[in-house]
Amino acid sequence: MSGSFTARCEVAVVGYAHSVIQRNAPRTLGAIALETALSAIADAGLTREQIDGFTTGSLLPSAGGHASVDGVSIVTSNWLAEKLGLNPRFAAGFQGFGQLAGGVMLAVNAVATGAADYVVFHRALHNPRGVRYHVNPMTEARGSSQWTAPQGYFGPLAMIGLPYNEYLQRYGASREAMAEVLVEARANGARIPWSYWHNQPITAQDYLDARVIVDPICMLDCDIPVDGVAAFVLTRADRARDLPNKPVYVAGYAQGSVRRPRLPVHWPLDDIMEAGFDVARRLEDSSGLSLQNVDLPQLYDGFSPFIYFWLESLGFCKVGEAHEFVQDGGIRTEGGLPVLSGGGALGNGRMHGVPQMLECYLQLSGRAGERQISSATLGLACHSSPHYGGAVLYSSEPL
Amino acid sequence: MSDLVRQPIPVPDEQSAAFWSAAADHVLALARCTHCGTRVHPAGVVCAQCLHPEPSFEFTPVDGRGTVRSWVVIRDSFLPGFRDEVPFVLVDVELDVQSDLRMIGRLLDGPDAALSQGDRVVTVFEDIAPGVAVPGFALEART
Numbered sequence: 001m002s003g004s005f006t007a008r009c010e011v012a013v014v015g016y017a018h019s020v021i022q023r024n025a026p027r028t029l030g031a032i033a034l035e036t037a038l039s040a041i042a043d044a045g046l047t048r049e050q051i052d053g054f055t056t057g058s059l060l061p062s063a064g065g066h067a068s069v070d071g072v073s074i075v076t077s078n079w080l081a082e083k084l085g086l087n088p089r090f091a092a093g094f095q096g097f098g099q100l101a102g103g104v105m106l107a108v109n110a111v112a113t114g115a116a117d118y119v120v121f122h123r124a125l126h127n128p129r130g131v132r133y134h135v136n137p138m139t140e141a142r143g144s145s146q147w148t149a150p151q152g153y154f155g156p157l158a159m160i161g162l163p164y165n166e167y168l169q170r171y172g173a174s175r176e177a178m179a180e181v182l183v184e185a186r187a188n189g190a191r192i193p194w195s196y197w198h199n200q201p202i203t204a205q206d207y208l209d210a211r212v213i214v215d216p217i218c219m220l221d222c223d224i225p226v227d228g229v230a231a232f233v234l235t236r237a238d239r240a241r242d243l244p245n246k247p248v249y250v251a252g253y254a255q256g257s258v259r260r261p262r263l264p265v266h267w268p269l270d271d272i273m274e275a276g277f278d279v280a281r282r283l284e285d286s287s288g289l290s291l292q293n294v295d296l297p298q299l300y301d302g303f304s305p306f307i308y309f310w311l312e313s314l315g316f317c318k319v320g321e322a323h324e325f326v327q328d329g330g331i332r333t334e335g336g337l338p339v340l341s342g343g344g345a346l347g348n349g350r351m352h353g354v355p356q357m358l359e360c361y362l363q364l365s366g367r368a369g370e371r372q373i374s375s376a377t378l379g380l381a382c383h384s385s386p387h388y389g390g391a392v393l394y395s396s397e398p399l
Numbered sequence: 400m401s402d403l404v405r406q407p408i409p410v411p412d413e414q415s416a417a418f419w420s421a422a423a424d425h426v427l428a429l430a431r432c433t434h435c436g437t438r439v440h441p442a443g444v445v446c447a448q449c450l451h452p453e454p455s456f457e458f459t460p461v462d463g464r465g466t467v468r469s470w471v472v473i474r475d476s477f478l479p480g481f482r483d484e485v486p487f488v489l490v491d492v493e494l495d496v497q498s499d500l501r502m503i504g505r506l507l508d509g510p511d512a513a514l515s516q517g518d519r520v521v522t523v524f525e526d527i528a529p530g531v532a533v534p535g536f537a538l539e540a541r542t
C-alpha cells in the first residue's frame with residue numbers, strides 16, 4: 001500500500017497575518033479574526049473576493065464547562081466567511097485535536113482537488129473571562145467523566161502528568177533537563193514582537209522555582225491561555241508564483257490516532273509513542289523524504305513533555321534519551337536543532353500549533369527578519385500529542 | 400445555597416449502571432464482551448476486539464489487583480470538590496485481569512507513600528455518598 005502524497009508541493013502557503021497575543025483582548029475574538037484574515041489576504045497580494053475557501057479547527061477552549069459561542073469564544077470557517085461577506089465554494093472545519101495540522105490538511109486537499117483556488121486557513125484562540133481556565137464546578141459526573149472525575153482525575157494537567165511521570169521514572173530524567181526546554185522556548189518567544197512573552201525570557205532557576213500544580217507538572221510546563229488569531233493563505237503552486245511572497249510548499253502531512261479504548265483523557269506513554277512512530281513513517285511515506293533531512297523541526301510544546309515525545313518518536317534522538325539530548329544543548333537554536341526557534345506555545349502563549357506553522361512559513365519564505373536561519377530548507381510543524389495530532393512538512397523549494 | 404462544593408457523584412447510565420451498583424457493594428465488576436470475552440473499561444457501545452454487530456456486555460467481578468505504571472500528586476485540583484483533599488495521589492494501574500487494561504484511581508495510602516513503577520496495588524472503595532462508592536487503590540502489604 002503506497003502512502004505517497006500525490007499533491008506533493010502542488011499547494012503553497014503564500015501569505016499570513018498574526019494578531020498580537022493578549023491575555024484578555026479588549027475586542028471580541030471574531031473582530032480580531034476578521035481583521036487578521038483581511039490582513040493575511042492583503043499580505044498574499046489578493047483581494048477579499050478572490051478567496052473561495054475557508055478552513056479551521058475550532059475545538060477548544062472548554063474552560064469552566066462554558067458554552068462555545070461562535071464569533072466570541074470560537075471562530076468557525078463558516079462564521080468567518082459569512083462576516084467577510086463571502087459565499088465560498090468550500091468551507092470546512094477539522095473536528096478533533098491537532099487543529100493546526102488538521103485545518104491545513106483540509107485546506108491543502110481543497111486546493112489540490114480544485115474545490116477552492118484560494119483558501120484562508122485560520123486559528124482563533126480564546127481565554128474565557130471570569131473563570132480559571134480548567135476549573136469545572138461539576139457536582140455530578142455524567143457520560144465519559146463518570147469514569148474519572150469522581151476519583152479526582154480531571155483536566156489536562158493530570159492527563160499529561162501521568163505519561164510525563166511514566167517517562168521520568170522509566171528513563172531517570174530530571175527536572176533540570178526540562179528547564180532547558182523552557183529557557184529555550186522563552187528565549188525565542190522573547191524575540192517575537194506579537195508574543196505574550198515578548199522581552200520576557202526566563203532562567204533555569206525560574207523554572208525550578210515554579211509552583212508545582214499536578215506533580216510532576218509545574219506552572220511553567222503549561223502554555224498560558226490567551227486571546228489571539230493567526231491566518232494563512234494557501235493556493236496552487238502555479239498560481240503562487242505570480243504572487244508577491246516566496247511560496248512555501250506543502251511536501252506532505254500525517255496524523256496519528258488512538259488505537260485502543262482508554263479512560264477519558266488517559267494517555268499512557270506507550271500509546272503516545274506508538275502513534276508518534278506512525279506519524280514519522282507516514283510523513284516519510286507521503287513525502288518521499290527522510291525526516292533526517294528536516295532542518296527546521298518545530299515540535300509541539302503546549303505541555304513541555306511533548307518536546308521529548310516528539311523528539312524521540314520522530315527519530316531526532318533515541319527513545320529514552322530526549323532528556324539527555326536536550327540537556328546537552330541539542331535543541332538550542334544556536335548549534336542544535338531549532339526545535340523551538342519560533343518560541344512554540346510555551347514562548348508565545350496558548351496558540352496551539354500556530355507558532356510551529358508560522359515559524360516554518362517565516363523561515364522558509366525568508367521572512368523571519370533578524371531571526372532568519374539562512375540554511376533552513378525543510379520544516380516540520382507538529383501539533384498536539386502524536387496520538388491526537390499530526391504534522392505538516394514544508395519545503396522552501398518545490399521538490 | 401451553601402458554598403460547600405462536593406466531589407462529583409457518578410451518574411450511572413445504560414452502559415455503566417451495573418458497574419456502579421457493584422461498586423456500591425465494594426465489588427469491582429468490569430464489562431466483558433459476551434461474544435469474545437474481552438474486558439473493556441470503560442464499557443463501550445461496541446467491542447473493538449471482535450466488532451460483533453450485536454454488542455453485548457456482562458459485568459462480572461474481577462480481581463482488583465494490579466501494577467502501578469505511573470502516578471501524579473494532585474496539589475491543586477481543578478474540581479472544587481477536591482480542594483480540601485489535596486494533596487492526593489492518583490495512580491495509573493494495569494490490572495492483572497487482562498494485559499494493558501488500565502484504571503486510574505486515588506491511592507489511599509496518603510500523599511507521602513513511596514511509589515515506584517511496578518508497585519503492586521489492590522482495589523479498594525471509598526464511600527462518597529449514601530449508596531455511592533468509588534474505586535481507588537491501596538498498596539499491597541509488602542512482606
Ligand SMILES: [Zn+2]
Pocket residue numbers: 432433434435436437446447448449450451
Ligand atoms: Zn468482543
